Amino acid sequence: MAFTVIGFSLIQLVGEYLFTQRIRDDQRIAESTAQEVGEYLADFDAEKMYAAAMNTAQAEQSRILVLDPLCVVQVDTASQMNGTRFITSEISSVLQGAAGEYGFYDAGGAGAYWIRAALTAFSNVSSMTGIYAAAINHDGALAGVLVYISQVQEIYESLRDIQLKMLLWMGIVATAVLVFSLLVLRTITRPIGELNEGISRMSRGDLSARVSVRGRNEFAGLASAFNSMSERLEQLDKSRSQFVSNASHELKTPLSTMKILIETLLYQDPVDPGMTKEFLTDINKEIDRLNRIVSDLLTLVSIDNGMKLNxxxxxxxxxxxxxxxxxxxxxxxxxxxxxxxxxxxxxxxxxxxxxxxxxxxxxxxxxxxxxxxxxxxxxxxxxxxxxxxxxxxxxxxxxxxxxxxxxxxxxxxxxxxxxxxxxxxxxxxxxxxxxxxxxxxxxxxxxxxxxxxxxxxxxxxxxxxxx
Ligand SMILES: Nc1ncnc2c1ncn2[C@@H]1O[C@H](COP(=O)(O)OP(=O)(O)O)[C@@H](O)[C@H]1O
Ligand SMILES: [Mg+2]
Missing domain, CATH: 3.30.565.10 (Histidine kinase-like ATPase, C-terminal domain)
Structure with a gap:
């Protein structure tokens, strides 16, 4: 968007510069010619008027019309419109008191028939043409209008050229920016996506989830932090289940021993008091053992729960x-x-x-x-x-x-x-x-x-x- 805004304002600026320059040149020439022909027009000296207009028109490769206040063509350097009436909005505003007025016309485009005739006769091709109407004054009164017609096609063309080049460059730059941003975005979002995947796997209970660590940026730091966290959790999980299995095993051993001893006692026939005493002593020992294990386990549990020291x-x-x-x-x-x-x-x-x-x-x-x-x-x-x-x-x-x-x-x-x-x-x-x-x-x-x-x-x- 920034490129587009800058590009278009640049084109606008260049165009304005080129056209202002041209308008100023045309205005200068038209006004000086108008001054020159003013006297001849007042004196109805057609020959001198024609010579002066022709002089300028040839030098500047333009066409000049000299109109009387009724818009009848008195002089046409292209010798085609003498005696006809010619009027455009620029001419009428000069007649209404303006010192000069500039306008652009497309000789090949739509428009009043006589304007087109005036323009095509001059250039014979479809091209952009500028018309400058300058007031011809004599003794402080409006004696007529000088119409200075010149082609502005080259300005249009060079402007279009600049426009095209600019568009091309804008296109190239925009594509490069787009590709670059997509690449950057991908390098940013890929690790996030992977991390996200890892976290959701872990929340589903898969503690073996790890993500790949690439580079040395913040994401790599995050990824390795995630990895060490999941590794720690996995270890913890393993050691917890190991602990439970060890504890159960430790508790089971004395229980099985006691079960055998008690069953032997139950089925002895006849009862042997000596053996009974011995077995009961053994059972008592196993109970002591169970007690020791359980109290050790309770101590460990209370340590795990954040034991406070006295x-x-x-x-x-x-x-x-x-x-x-x-x-x-x-x-x-x-x-x-x-x-x-x-x-x-x-x-x-x-x-x-x-x-x-x-x-x-x-x-x-x-x-x-x-x-x-x-x-x-x-x-x-x-x-x-x-x-x-x-x-x-x-x-x-x-x-x-x-x-x-x-x-x-x-x-x-x-x-x-x-x-x-x-x-x-x-x-x-x-x-x-x-x-x-x-x-x-x-x-x-x-x-x-x-x-x-x-x-x-x-x-x-x-x-x-x-x-
Ligand atoms: N002073 C020692 N000499 C030899 N081995 C020892 C010694 N202290 C501990 N151990 C070993 O470390 C193990 C763990 O000790 P401990 O946690 O106190 O368990 P236990 O209940 O077997 O004493 C013992 O089973 C024994 O193999
Ligand atoms: Mg010990």
């Missing part, structure tokens, strides 16, 4: 000692030497119950996965603004390929051994979540057969520094 200033050293004391009987029973050098008293702002559970679980694991005659050491030290608790054992260790997974839910290196020792495979994942909630880190290093070391770092309380 924060207090804790002396981590004495907390460690307490747990060591709690676990010494187990260590003794397992024939493992447990010692702890936590002389320092370091203040940590944390949830006492949860940190107790953390330390209990780590030392409990160390004892359980260390064969008779082994050792478990724990230390507490200050490192920068952190309290570092380290629990190391001389136990079975953890194979390198299992090490990255031991904090996963239900992950156990040796299922049979873990079950034997009463583990649920949820201990370390709960430990990790608790540590993360406290803004700390946990790390495990191990060499199979040589033992493992668990290192926990907790940020020290800032209260002392403030005081």
């Amino acid at each position: 924060l207090a200033e804790l002396d981590i050293g004495s907390l460690l000692q307490e747990q060591v004391k709690r676990l010494s009987p187990l260590a003794r029973e397992n024939g493992v030497e447990l010692d702890c050098s936590a002389k320092e008293s370091l203040e940590v702002s944390g949830d006492a119950l949860k940190l107790q559970q953390v330390i209990y679980n780590i030392i409990d694991n160390a004892i359980k996965y260390t064969p008779r005659g082994g050792e478990v050491h724990c230390t507490l030290a200050k490192s920068g603004k952190k309290a570092v608790i380290r629990v190391s054992d001389t136990g079975v260790g953890i194979p390198e390929e299992d090490l990255p997974h031991i904090f996963d839910r239900f992950y156990r290196v040796d299922k049979a051994r873990s079950r034997e020792t009463g583990g649920t495979g949820l201990g370390l994942s709960i430990v990790k979540q608790f540590i993360l909630l406290h803004g700390g880190t946990i790390d495990a290093r191990s060499a199979p057969g040589k033992g493992s070391t668990f290192t926990i770092e907790l940020p020290l309380s800032t209260r002392k520094a403030e005081a």
Whole structure:
């Protein structure tokens, strides 16, 4: 639209310029000739009048008519209309007092017969012609009208030429702009369309939906953000169903064991009190196991739901000692030497119950996965603004390929051994979540057969520094 507006105003401007120029030239010539012939007309000197008009007409390649005030042709440089009456609107407005008037005519077009005759006689072809009527004054009175007829065909033609060229260029530019915009539009809308497709696939439940990332613009950023979001969702979905299946499996094992034990008891005949007692003890153990699993699961659920910490200033050293004391009987029973050098008293702002559970679980694991005659050491030290608790054992260790997974839910290196020792495979994942909630880190290093070391770092309380 802008091109069209600019194009047409340009054509208009050029046309106006060309025609104004021409009108001004014609007017100048016509007026000077009118002045020249004024005297001769008044004197009825036809010869001199003709000579003067002819002079100009030949020089300018135009036709000149000299009319008396009654519009009768006195002089026609083309010698065709002498004595006839000739009138156009320009002539009549000069007769009514105008100094001069310009008009355009198409010699080949419609119009009064005599005008056409005047024009075609001059050019003999269908062409655009300009007529300038100038007043011939003598002694302050209107003595006649000089009609200056000249072809303006070249101006029309050059204007049409410019018009055509402009149209051509406008066409080319408009097509180029259109093609370019379509291309740009396509590069913009295609990724949006693809993203849209991906989102609707995802909302229909297909979490494997991904979109292709092209280039490095904002759309590429959006696409890769979408991809990482859907990947994360897919992972989450997978781990959730994995979790449900693991949990059901873990719950099913003790239930099946109990079912077998109870059925055996039901069908024993005659009743053996010794066996009954033994079986009931086993059933009781399985119920304990179920209880442990369920309470671990509930803990995990409450962590997932955004568990709140019950924060207090804790002396981590004495907390460690307490747990060591709690676990010494187990260590003794397992024939493992447990010692702890936590002389320092370091203040940590944390949830006492949860940190107790953390330390209990780590030392409990160390004892359980260390064969008779082994050792478990724990230390507490200050490192920068952190309290570092380290629990190391001389136990079975953890194979390198299992090490990255031991904090996963239900992950156990040796299922049979873990079950034997009463583990649920949820201990370390709960430990990790608790540590993360406290803004700390946990790390495990191990060499199979040589033992493992668990290192926990907790940020020290800032209260002392403030005081
Ligand atoms: N100190 C350790 N020495 C060797 N293996 C360990 C130790 N601590 C944990 N593990 C391994 O990590 C697994 C996960 O530990 P955890 O989550 O506490 O489960 P579990 O209920 O089996 O103790 C254990 O089954 C065991 O294979
Ligand atoms: Mg454990």
